Amino acid sequence: MNIWRVLRSHRIRLAAGLALGLLGACVSLTQPLVIGSIIEAVSSGGSSGGPILLAAVLFVTGGLLSGIHGYTMGTLGENLVFDIRTVLSRRVLHARLPDFQRWAEGDLLTRLVTDTSMARITMSSALAQVTSSVFSVLGCLILMALIDLRLLAVTVGCLGAASLVSAVLARRIRKQAVANRTDTSRYATAVARVLGSMSTVKSSRAEDREAETLDGLAGQARRSGIRVSVLSAALGPAMNVGSQVALTAVVASGMARVATGSLSLAALTAFIMYLFYLVSPLLAMFTAIGRLQQGRAAIDRLEELAELPQESVPTATVTPARPQGGQAVEFEGVSFRYEGSGRNALYDVSFGVPARGLTAIVGPSGAGKSTLFRLVERFYEPDSGHVLLYGADAASMPLDQVRGLTGHVEQDHPLMRGSVRDNLTYGCPSAGEDDIAEVLRRVRLDHVVESLPGRLDADLGERGRGLSGGERQRLAVARALLSRPPIVLLDEATANLDADAEAELRGTIASIARDRAVVTIAHRLSTVVEADQIVVMEAGRVRAVGTHPDLMRRDDLYRRLVTRQFSVPEAYAMAAAPSEGG
Numbered sequence: 362m363n364i365w366r367v368l369r370s371h372r373i374r375l376a377a378g379l380a381l382g383l384l385g386a387c388v389s390l391t392q393p394l395v396i397g398s399i400i401e402a403v404s405s406g407g408s409s410g411g412p413i414l415l416a417a418v419l420f421v422t423g424g425l426l427s428g429i430h431g432y433t434m435g436t437l438g439e440n441l442v443f444d445i446r447t448v449l450s451r452r453v454l455h456a457r458l459p460d461f462q463r464w465a466e467g468d469l470l471t472r473l474v475t476d477t478s479m480a481r482i483t484m485s486s487a488l489a490q491v492t493s494s495v496f497s498v499l500g501c502l503i504l505m506a507l508i509d510l511r512l513l514a515v516t517v518g519c520l521g522a523a524s525l526v527s528a529v530l531a532r533r534i535r536k537q538a539v540a541n542r543t544d545t546s547r548y549a550t551a552v553a554r555v556l557g558s559m560s561t562v563k564s565s566r567a568e569d570r571e572a573e574t575l576d577g578l579a580g581q582a583r584r585s586g587i588r589v590s591v592l593s594a595a596l597g598p599a600m601n602v603g604s605q606v607a608l609t610a611v612v613a614s615g616m617a618r619v620a621t622g623s624l625s626l627a628a629l630t631a632f633i634m635y636l637f638y639l640v641s642p643l644l645a646m647f648t649a650i651g652r653l654q655q656g657r658a659a660i661d662r663l664e665e666l667a668e669l670p671q672e673s674v675p676t677a678t679v680t681p682a683r684p685q686g687g688q689a690v691e692f693e694g695v696s697f698r699y700e701g702s703g704r705n706a707l708y709d710v711s712f713g714v715p716a717r718g719l720t721a722i723v724g725p726s727g728a729g730k731s732t733l734f735r736l737v738e739r740f741y742e743p744d745s746g747h748v749l750l751y752g753a754d755a756a757s758m759p760l761d762q763v764r765g766l767t768g769h770v771e772q773d774h775p776l777m778r779g780s781v782r783d784n785l786t787y788g789c790p791s792a793g794e795d796d797i798a799e800v801l802r803r804v805r806l807d808h809v810v811e812s813l814p815g816r817l818d819a820d821l822g823e824r825g826r827g828l829s830g831g832e833r834q835r836l837a838v839a840r841a842l843l844s845r846p847p848i849v850l851l852d853e854a855t856a857n858l859d860a861d862a863e864a865e866l867r868g869t870i871a872s873i874a875r876d877r878a879v880v881t882i883a884h885r886l887s888t889v890v891e892a893d894q895i896v897v898m899e900a901g902r903v904r905a906v907g908t909h910p911d912l913m914r915r916d917d918l919y920r921r922l923v924t925r926q927f928s929v930p931e932a933y934a935m936a937a938a939p940s941e942g943g
Contacts, residue, residue, distance in 0.1 A: 367444050374437045381430040382493030388423040389638060390500045395419060396634060398627075442481040449473060449666055456669040458740040459700055467550030472666050476542065479659035487652040494646035501639040508632045509624060515610045516636060520643065523603025527647040530599065534592045538658040541585040546662075548578040593648075600647060604640040611636060672739075672760055687752070688713040689848050689878035690737060695746035697732060706732045708901045709746070716751070716847075719874040719891065721883045723922060724898035730882045734850045739763050750848070768841035769850045776833055781810055782817040784836060789844035800843045803872070804835040805865045838866065842873065849873065851881040867891065884922075895919070 399412040453461065453469065505513045555562060555571050562571055611633060618624035690713065697707040707729045714720045722730045735741050736748050739755055748755045755763050768788070776784050785800075786792045797817070801807040809832055813819035821828065828836065838854055854866065867888060870879055874893070883889050890909045897905040897912060897919045905916040912919040 367441060367448065370444070371437055371440060374433060374440070378430060378433040378437055379492050381426055381433060382490075383496050385423055385426040385430055386493050386497040386500060386642070388419050388426060389497065390504060392416065392419050392423070392634075392638075396631070438481040442477050445477050445480060445663065446473060449477070449663065452667060452669055452671065455671050457672050458735075460670045465546075465550035465553070467548075467553035468546040469666070470553065471542075471546040471549045472662050475545065476659040476662050479542075479656050480663055482652055482656055487649045487656060490645055490649035491653060494642040494649060497642035498639060498646060501635050501642070505632055505635045505639070508628050508635070509615075512611050512615055512629075512632050515614055516607045516639070519607035519610060520600075520603045520639070523599050524643065524647070526599045528650075530592050530595050531647060531650045534589060535658055537585060537588045537592060539661070541582065541589050542658050542662055544578070544582040544585045548575070548582050551575055551578050600640065600644040604636070604643075607640075608633070608636060687716055688749070689716040689751060690714040690880070691747075691749040691752075692733070692736075693747045693749065695736065695743045695748060697736060697741065697743050699741075705744075705901050707736075707743075710901075710903050711746075712896055712903055712906055714848075714878050714880055715894065716878055717874065717876060718878065718893035719870060720878070720880045720894045720896065721889045721892035722880065722896045722898060723883060723889055723919065724904070725918075725922070727900075728898040729901040730898055731852055734769060734852055734880075734882070737848075737850065738767055738769055765844075766846060767848045767850055768844060768846035769852075770834075770837050770841045770854050771852055776821060776828075776836060778821065780815070780818045780820055781813065781836070784821065785817070785840050785843060788840055792843050796843060800839045803842065803869045804839045806832065806835050806839060835866065838869075842869075847877045849877060849879045851879065851883075853882055853884070889923070897922075 395412055395416045399416065402412055450473065453473070502513070502517075505516065551574060555575070562568060615624060615629040615632065619626055619629055692710045692712055695707055695710045696705055698705045710729070710733070722733065724730055732741075736743055737750075737755070739748075739760060742756065750758065750763065750766055777787070782797070785797060798807065801810055809828075810816055810819075834854065838851070841849060841851075851870070854870075863885070870881070870888075871891065873879060881888060881892075883892075889895060892909070895907060895909060895912055896903060897916055899918055904918060905912055907915070913923065
């Protein structure tokens with residue numbers, strides 16, 4: 362996406378705004394001539410009524426054009442920032458997850474909010490002001506040349522030096538503006554990091570340390586902002602000094618010539634008025650150039666955001682088979698490495714998940730268990746091999762279709778600020794009241810929701826604040842189940858549940874596993890024992906696949922996980938394993 366292409370889509374309104382600005386400049390340029398004619402009429406004893414009436418009409422017309430121009434450019438700016446934000450928001454939401462995760466949240470927020478506002482100033486008001494100011498400056502210079510070339514040479518000599526200084530300042534403003542935008546993003550990133558971990562900050566007694574860090578970053582942003590302000594503030598004085606010197610020289614030289622009769626008083630008056638008219642647009646032009654340079658820094662940052670790689674969307678729709686038996690998910694020789702990692706997360710992984718039943722994936726930390734889920738949902742693409750969903754290659758399927766087949770409960774079960782209903786129906790906005798009541802009952806949240814003020818419409822804070830950890834986890838599970846996906850992925854779904862809630866949820870999982878594929882990453886012995894299939898992973902490889910009693914007999918790692926990680930004696934674990942016949 363090219364940001365300037367967005368501006369071109371509003372070219373009609375932009376052209377209208379520029380035309381109004383130029384018309385206003387033309388009206389302003391004629392005013393000194395009319396005032397000069399009034400002076401000549403009064404000096405010669407003629408009637409000045411006509412010129413005075415014309416001057417009044419010009420003043421009123423100029424005011425109207427200025428008002429309409431301001432309205433046109435103001436609405437143009439708001440339309441521009443709206444279009445930029447909507448386009449960039451969609452690109453961020455559809456970005457490839459690995460590329461998105463490289464960006465700090467605070468930096469993204471700064472670019473989407475403050476940089477877009479700065480771009481609006483650049484692409485609407487500053488651009489229009491530069492255009493109309495350049496026209497006014499050229500018009501003044503031409504008319505001043507027609508009045509007297511010698512006075513024009515004096516004016517150009519004085520204002521030319523001031524303009525050169527202003528041009529140098531404008532160039533330096535852009536460099537400092539880039540530094541200020543970067544410093545502001547760093548501060549926003551640090552604030553977002555702290556706000557997202559406030560309880561950790563307090564429990565670690567790190568308030569003062571974090572405050573010092575934020576103060577330092579805020580100080581950096583302040584210093585770079587002050588440099589931008591100093592440079593911007595210097596533009597006005599530079600032009601004012603030049604205009605005052607020019608005015609002094611023009612008055613001295615002009616009055617001397619009026620005294621000798623080589624220049625009329627009316628001509629000198631008109632020239633001086635044009636000098637005043639010249640200074641204002643010249644100052645406005647360099648001020649707008651300074652703002653344009655600041656805005657260009659923001660636009661450059663938005664262009665970087667617009668280059669976020671997007672998730673690939675196949676054009677052809679692949680309809681996967683939904684067999685009564687067979688495999689819901691199949692991994693065929695899948696290998697995968699995270700970008701920047703020195704080793705593979707998965708090595709030649711192959712196994713299948715039946716279309717019905719519970720499959721548990723176990724293994725030590727770092728074995729690659731959660732990576733399997735990310736590949737199923739195509740958050741990442743395998744480096745080699747294939748992931749099949751009901752016999753169809755997931756890589757050839759539209760993303761909506763892939764993710765419509767799965768319900769995923771992540772390890773940290775994220776919830777959003779909003780009502781219980783908003784969180785529950787996030788993946789299935791059309792869910793009916795009966796479906797909502799049923800899924801809440803199945804995860805034992807119905808009584809909890811009934812006790813909340815507002816019930817389903819009760820507001821939750823950031824990350825589901827207002828519910829306990831176990832309640833948040835069960836709400837995340839309910840959200841995944843509400844859309845009734847044929848494949849349910851549970852990443853440590855019972856980690857934060859008490860014994861009663863876990864037992865109830867195990868019953869729910871067993872119930873839904875009768876008519877769909879349920880895959881769970883589990884460490885708790887109770888969940889593993891009840892699984893129809895257990896996949897043991899180690900160091901990114903599938904070590905063994907089987908049932909609990911089978912693996913207890915033939916796999917040392919699985920036996921160690923059961924006996925040590927769950928702190929049960931090996932003899933008890935073996936006794937808990939039912940015989941093959943039973």
